Amino acid sequence: MKILLAEDDPMFTLLLQRLLEGEYEILLARDGVEAWEALLAEEAPQLVVLDWLMPRMDGIEVCRRVRHQPEMASMYMILLTSRDHIKDILTGFEAGADDYVIKPCDPEELRARVRVGRRVVELQSALAGHVAQLQQALTSVRQLQGLLPICSYCKRIRNDQNYWEQLETYLSEHSEASFSHGICPNCYQSVMKPQLEGAGADKR
Numbered sequence: 001m002k003i004l005l006a007e008d009d010p011m012f013t014l015l016l017q018r019l020l021e022g023e024y025e026i027l028l029a030r031d032g033v034e035a036w037e038a039l040l041a042e043e044a045p046q047l048v049v050l051d052w053l054m055p056r057m058d059g060i061e062v063c064r065r066v067r068h069q070p071e072m073a074s075m076y077m078i079l080l081t082s083r084d085h086i087k088d089i090l091t092g093f094e095a096g097a098d099d100y101v102i103k104p105c106d107p108e109e110l111r112a113r114v115r116v117g118r119r120v121v122e123l124q125s126a127l128a129g130h131v132a133q134l135q136q137a138l139t140s141v142r143q144l145q146g147l148l149p150i151c152s153y154c155k156r157i158r159n160d161q162n163y164w165e166q167l168e169t170y171l172s173e174h175s176e177a178s179f180s181h182g183i184c185p186n187c188y189q190s191v192m193k194p195q196l197e198g199a200g201a202d203k204r
Contacts, residue, residue: 001024001025001045001046001047001118001121001122002026002027002043002044002047003020003024003025003026003045003047003048003049004027004029004035004038004039004045004047004048004049005027005028005049006028006029006030006031006034006035006048006049006050006054006059007028007030007049007051007054007080008030008051008053008054008055009051012051012103013028015107016049016110019107019110019111024047025045027045030054030055031054031055031056031057032054032056032057032058032059033056033057035048035054035057035062036057036062039062039066039072039075044072044075045075046074046075046076046121046125047075047076047114047117047118047121048062048075048078049078049114050062050063050079050080050097051080051081052079052080052083052092053081059080060079060091060092060095062077063077063079063095063096063097064095064096066096067095067096074121074124074125074128076099076117076118076120076121077096077097077099078097078098078099078100078101078117079092079095079099080101080103081100081102081103082104083102098117098120099113099116099117101113148170150167151164157170
């Protein structure tokens with residue numbers, strides 16, 4: 001998974017790289033503008049670690065911009081800062097950050113928080129895939145809605161090309177249904193049983 005590290009301190013950037021390399025494909029941004037441009041690119045990373053105080057655009061503004069873009073809704077953003085007042089923490093979350101890590105932080109704690117973000121992104125991706133499958137299934141179901149011309153005698157259905165075809169043929173083409181054939185009790189009594197009794201009488 002790609003991860004964007006937006007940090008203007010070269011030494012801290014190097015620390016983050018060494019901490020996360022091997023698990024992630026790492027992209028770097030030296031300020032907020034570079035971070036924002038990286039997030040606008042095709043196949044942008046869905047996992048972001050942002051420093052609050054950066055040149056040209058701070059991490060708070062990047063968070064706000066991301067949250068105003070519906071197509072970026074699944075991005076997971078971790079705000080990294082030395083600001084530890086409750087007011088600052090609330091400001092970070094209100095701007096759209098998913099997590100808030102205070103510097104200096106324990107490297108293993110940061111790694112764990114990044115892994116949490118990765119799990120959230122992966123779960124959201126899997127959920128989006130399931131939603132797409134459900135929408136496709138609903139589309140298939142909708143094909144069977146509406147008025148179907150059916151013969152009152154032979155029960156054939158008139159298709160879109162104005163040809164009459166068997167009911168099971170039509171349903172097989174317009175749904176995922178498959179058929180097995182049997183005899184219902186009414187048909188057995190009214191059709192099958194008389195035929196069997198007639199065949200028995202003929203043998204005698």
